[in-house]
Amino acid sequence: MKYSLTAITVLCFSLVTFPVFAQSPISTPEGSLNEEVDKLKEKVAEKVEELKKKEQAVSGVVEVAEGNDWVIVDADGTKINVSIDETLTELFDIAGTKTTELKQDDIEKGDYVFVTGPEIGESITANEVYRDQLYVVFSGKITNVTSEDYTINVLTVDKTNYVLDIETKTDQKMLNIKTLETEKIGFSKLKEGDSVHVVVKGNPENKSQTRFTADRILVIPNEYFLQ
Amino acid sequence: MKRETIIAIVFGILLGAGAGLFVLFKTNSSEEAKVIPIEADEKKVVTQAATASTSQAQLVISEPLAGALVKENSITIKGKAPMNGLIIFQSPIAEKILNNDKGDFSVEVPLALGENVIQISVYAGSSTPQEQILRVYYLKEE
Numbered sequence: 001m002k003y004s005l006t007a008i009t010v011l012c013f014s015l016v017t018f019p020v021f022a023q024s025p026i027s028t029p030e031g032s033l034n035e036e037v038d039k040l041k042e043k044v045a046e047k048v049e050e051l052k053k054k055e056q057a058v059s060g061v062v063e064v065a066e067g068n069d070w071v072i073v074d075a076d077g078t079k080i081n082v083s084i085d086e087t088l089t090e091l092f093d094i095a096g097t098k099t100t101e102l103k104q105d106d107i108e109k110g111d112y113v114f115v116t117g118p119e120i121g122e123s124i125t126a127n128e129v130y131r132d133q134l135y136v137v138f139s140g141k142i143t144n145v146t147s148e149d150y151t152i153n154v155l156t157v158d159k160t161n162y163v164l165d166i167e168t169k170t171d172q173k174m175l176n177i178k179t180l181e182t183e184k185i186g187f188s189k190l191k192e193g194d195s196v197h198v199v200v201k202g203n204p205e206n207k208s209q210t211r212f213t214a215d216r217i218l219v220i221p222n223e224y225f226l227q
Numbered sequence: 228m229k230r231e232t233i234i235a236i237v238f239g240i241l242l243g244a245g246a247g248l249f250v251l252f253k254t255n256s257s258e259e260a261k262v263i264p265i266e267a268d269e270k271k272v273v274t275q276a277a278t279a280s281t282s283q284a285q286l287v288i289s290e291p292l293a294g295a296l297v298k299e300n301s302i303t304i305k306g307k308a309p310m311n312g313l314i315i316f317q318s319p320i321a322e323k324i325l326n327n328d329k330g331d332f333s334v335e336v337p338l339a340l341g342e343n344v345i346q347i348s349v350y351a352g353s354s355t356p357q358e359q360i361l362r363v364y365y366l367k368e369e
Contacts, residue, residue, distance in 0.1 A: 055295070056292065056295060059364075075362075098340075114364055128366075132341040137344050139358065180326055197317045197322065197346065199317065199318075199319050215319065216319070216322070218317060220315070220350070
């Protein structure tokens with residue numbers, strides 16, 4: 001009887017399986033430290049590469065350029081605080097393909113600039129400030145062609161009516177709807193109803209200006225949309 | 228066999244079976260806990276893919292980032308746009324025209340020194356385009 005009781009108890013406990021938690025092999029402290037250092041180096045290198053790719057600039061019209069705390073207003077109307085360091089911040093002017101160094105006093109209210117440097121929220125610590133030409137790019141439909149004074153009226157999607165002076169220096173091109181290549185054209189080819197993509201030199205001090213001399217125009221004939 | 232002995236044996240079997248079942252279920256539940264996040268990730272991937280396919284009809288610029296600062300005098304613009312749409316890339320120094328027959332596009336656009344305002348317009352079955360403005364800054368490597 002005693003034997004059978006013992007046998008049954010042993011049988012019951014043999015049915016229960018307990019999980020075994022194996023211990024992972026222990027690496028040497030030195031090897032582990034080297035691995036950690038390598039991983040950290042890789043992470044730092046990745047981060048540096050990522051930051052390089054994300055290097056950005058902000059642009060806007062100078063609203064305040066007094067002392068070391070400037071304010072610029074970007075294309076969306078957002079005010080951006082710019083911190084200038086008298087010894088570290090470099091200032092340049094861009095004209096064509098050349099940059100010339102400027103002094104802090106050379107930049108005035110109303111100038112169009114772009115700033116490079118670390119950006120936090122709506123503040124940027126300026127490493128470099130560049131005074132540049134403001135360009136405005138837009139598209140719309142030609143609503144009027146006046147051959148007497150070589151102007152065209154362009155109505156944009158947001159219902160702004162621009163008057164553009166077409167001068168001999170204006171780069172005028174039209175889409176060939178068969179080849180989808182661009183062709184040089186003259187003023188006589190411009191007609192009402194065509195779509196047009198325009199580049200003009202903007203006026204940073206007058207954002208509501210609607211008359212410009214066109215730098216470049218690209219015409220998409222209305223026939224393209226009727227195909 | 229005495230009555231007490233039989234009760235003890237039955238009690239022992241029940242206790243053993245109970246302990247066995249407890250260990251078994253506890254192990255299974257921990258395995259399930261490991262599987263759940265993987266399933267959740269798969270669902271997330273499927274959801275993202277579905278979002279991408281539904282938004283394919285919109286103009287999306289994936290590269291470069293707005294305000295990107297580059298050291299080369301050209302940049303590759305990548306993105307998605309409606310299939311068979313006509314894409315116009317207009318910048319102050321150049322224009323590029325592309326018939327978007329694949330849906331995804333990749334176009335190299337030359338850059339002028341300084342700020343480059345690039346307007347990307349897509350005409351897809353209408354004379355009113357979808358448009359985006361991209362500002363890219365090119366500075367020479369010193």
